Amino acid sequence: MKRFYVASSFKNIEIVRLVSKNLQNKGYIYTYDWTVNESASTIEDLREIGLNEKNAVMDADIIIVILPAGKGSHIELGIALGQGKRIYLYSPNDEVNNLDTTSTFYHLSEVQKCMGTIEELVEIVTTS
Template sequence: MNFYIASSFQNKQHVQTLATELKRHGFKHTYDWTKNEKADTFDELASIGEAELEAVKKADILIVLLPGGKGTYVELGIALGRDLPVYLFNEEGFHNAKEASSFYYTSGVTRVEGNQQKLVQIILEKHCFST
């Protein structure tokens, strides 16, 4: 099962920890954007954008760690348009409708709050991997 994690640079360590845990359970990471530096040129933006687009297309599931960056919501849209299961994670929950997107509540999106262990457990349960 291939996965992609969408988030912001501020969550870089959380993304790396989550990716390591999923790979430990046999998942394959389609692209690790945390190895990139912030793009300074249009050519760098284009290269990163193409890599991220292809990675979302190759993914079987998309995981969104909130808060997200600008690209997070594009990646979420690509996944929804491709009918990929989306796991939307926010440690603090989803209690503020003013900050939420209507797309957080569409079919195919599983909202998870709490800790990353809970997120991993839910993903494993839904995709028949042993824990």
């Protein structure tokens, strides 16, 4: 069974939940659902969330990064790259190729860029 993790920002929480639900319905295992976390109020909370998210990336076979993503998501992308994970970078439009906002790491050969609908993203992930 393939294990996955979805990284993104809080403003994309509903998209993260939709992608996760669709993959779970296809038999994939979600390594950690960060969308249930409350806002951290202490350094210890941050440490615990960081540990859970790091472990989730390490335990996953597949990492999906949904843009726009926050700083934590970019660290998770870095962990995934360092671990040789299969990475899908999703953007609903072509912003990933905008030189003013893109990242050098988005264009590495280890990163598969996906644009379009959530359904198309899930199809790419499940058929690759």
